[in-house]
Amino acid sequence: MTDTASDIFAALAHPTRRQILQDLKDxxxxxxxxxxxxxxxxxxxxRHLSVLxxxxxxxxxxxxNRILYSLVSDRLALSVGDFLSTVCPEQIVMREVRKRGSGRANTKTAEA
Structure with a gap:
């Protein structure tokens, strides 16, 4: 695991920081x-915001005089996805199956 991934997982370890990320999703x-x-x-x-x-x-x-915070959602998704792909190779296969499945659903919706 890279230092970057370690930083991300360390940041996610605290429930307050996870809640802050959820609050910033909107x-x-x-x-x-x-x-x-x-x-x-x-x-x-x-301090929690600094860690994030x-x-x-x-x-x-x-x-x-205000500091505004925003979520960098793609960074979280990519880092966690990369980690899951290395630990759980089936995750890659499942992701591809979901992509193909949602593509078919969109096609059927468009045809209806």
């Missing part, structure tokens, strides 16, 4: 709003 949020969703201090949430940012799972941008 779009960008300011740091204060993220912190308000938890029963933890601001510095604690800031260092793992490349979230990005931040400044807007005046």
């Amino acid at each position: 779009g960008e949020l300011p740091a204060g709003e993220i912190a308000a969703r938890f029963n933890a201090t601001g510095p604690t949430i800031s 940012r260092q793992a490349g799972l979230v990005t931040e941008r400044r807007d005046a």
